[in-house]
Amino acid sequence: MMQKKTDVLVIGAGLSGLMAAAQAAEQGKQVLVVAKGSGALGLSSGCIDLWGYRLDQPEQVCDDPLQEIVRLVEVNPEHPYARVQDVLTESLAYFSDICAASGYPYVTSPGGNWLLPTALGTVRPTYLAPVTMAVDSLGEAKSILVVGFRELKDFYPEVLAGNLKKNAELAADCRINTLMVSVGGGDLNPNTLAHRLERPAVLNEIIKQVKPALFAGTLVFFPPVLGERADSTVAADLAADLGCPVYEVTNIPPALPGQRLQQVLLRFLKHQGVEVIMGCTVTAARVTGTACTGVTAVGNGKTMQITAGTVILATGSFLGGGLKAGMGLIKESIFDLPVKTCAGEWSDRDFLALSGQPFNKFGLTVNDNLQPVDDQGRVVLENVLITGANLAGCNYPVEKCGNGVALATGYKAGKLAGGVSSAAIR
């Protein structure tokens, strides 16, 4: 049987796992990331949501998410943000530094939350956005042009344009126009189109088709396909040639901004000397008392024993496979850690209930060191730290805090695993 030994083992390659690995490596630890698949980050919008709406008025977007989180922690000390308040701003700065140094900068809005247009013409609050998505001063625009591609399904400029008038606070005299362009026919998925747009000849063809539909000062919205690679200059080239600001709006997966962020973080980890193994599933753990002595992983039909000083559990919830659901039963899939559920109904018949689906809050309860605890608050495993969607207490679809929680908890777990010896965590 194959053996592997490392200081820090991160299970899961989503945002929280990658942040944890980066931070632990930063502290000089040997880090191994093992993941079943490529991680949900590549399916995400690519934006970092911190907190979307006001606690007292859930229909209102909150202006300052950092302040709102301070209030949240007072009224809801069970929320994962309460465990990471000490590192929240530090973790955001660390993330922004990595992205900027990798040539894929993220920006904050002067107003606290960005209000970014989606493909459906709604506006979504988010805290950090890649430059290509950060639509500045939407409310002052005199003219907006929404461009779609004939080859691309799942993006309809008329839908965006029609709904945006209702949902965004646009200037009274703002004109919204739509335009369909073509890269030469056929059905293309977002990645194929994004790759094709990186060819200068194809991009010039698009510029030719868009130019006649432009007015001075028009904001131009595209689906999130402007280049496949994080170092791609498609959006910047378009903006320069059209003489207008060009943005990608958020759309359903697969979208390129989430994939570019994943590329950036994975590449950063490689440069930090972190080993990343995908397609390898951790199936079981060896536990002695309150310590995990190692895990069993299966890749390619072959078993591997991994021993690590600290294990960071970043396996996500139901979608990522960190939590497994059966009839009346929810289990954490590797350690069988106690899962916090709720007393009443687990789901709401109103699928899009404003209060959110109760099951989204299910997960693992942790102390301030992110160690899993039981319902008495006793530490279950000393050297296992829990991050991201695995944690109980947040309802990310309605709170708009998924990537924020992932980022901050991942950062903190990495810092604890890297900087402090496991004895000190105890």
Place this chain on the structure above:
Amino acid sequence: MRQYDNLALDNCIKCSICVTNCPVTRVTDKFAGPKQNGPDLERFRLEEPAAVHPSIGYCSNCKNCDVACPSGVSIATMNSKAKGEFVARHGAPLRDQLLARVGLMGRVCHLAPALVNWGGRVKLFRWLGEKLFGVSKDMTLPQYAGKTFYQLMRQQKFAPGRRKVVYFPGCYVTYNTPEVGLAVVEVLAKQGVQVLVEEFNCCGLPLIANGLLADARQAARGNIQQLQKYADQGYRIITSCPSCNLTLRREYHELFDLDTDSLNDHIMDVFEYLNELARQGELVEPLNPLDLRVGYHQPCHLKAAGCGVPSKEIMDRIPGLQVLGLDAGCCGLSGSYGFKAEKYPISMEIGSNVFRAVEQMGVKQVITECGMCQLQIHHGTGVAVYHPIQLLALAYGTAK
């Protein structure tokens, strides 16, 4: 895990992460993509096996879809089966029949390797090859070695070792790069490990990739029979080619439903084996310093093996050696895929990320475990490309 667990259609949640990780779909719309050809059409195939899309021929069998899938669906296996079904119904062109039989080609070309190598450089022949058979005139053909690995081994004298392993060299080492096989043998001899040499069938991967599943299954059965007797005696079975390794360890079981349970744990990449020795404190050191700065390319089939980069730990032990990960995805060649005239441009477009990374890093040498990746990176960049075991042999001072 039993076969049907991995194939279970309902595990696919249609998240499209496989499509975003498919190097072929990325550069062309001729392939409908791993999701559509795999789990989507598989639903119809359960009722009607003829539900195979001709675009399945464009799947390069790189297995990035399998690696990316968060739900553990064996998309590549579904695609391989679909390709087999398509070929069973519509036949395979003569070109594919030949390219798939790498072992046979090796034996034939080996009758006059110099002549074959010369012929492969004559523009007129290449032009005819493309017009008549559809073999790209632009792709660099593999060079055939003057003597096969087995012939060279017969000339070598190695002292009996404390331990014995069996080596499965694979066709490319056997006929094209026997120096890699010799490096494996020399490095292992340095550890006091004696390599038993036996001739095996081709692992069958080229047959699988060309949809000739019946022949591949036959090759698999033969290999299992031969390997099993070594496994039963407790021998390790060493590979240096990631694709052979993956085929032995995974395809035999997953695609052909053959029983490889008692075989699997014996099959190891040569660097996995060296890592095992290192952990037991038995790796022979010191290693001579190598003052080199090389790029490293991770072959897709090594990625698919889910064991990381076993060569990394050993390369890290060579003083002075600087290994930079190219981290640029698939090289695009995928065995016989990039030799086909209609697929050559796709293959080069996929590989352009790797070629760009080599150029940007300014490395003059690249190391990678897969023979086909070695060929493609050399073809696309002109830099020298080696198997990492060759650098290790150099660091042991045993390389010739």
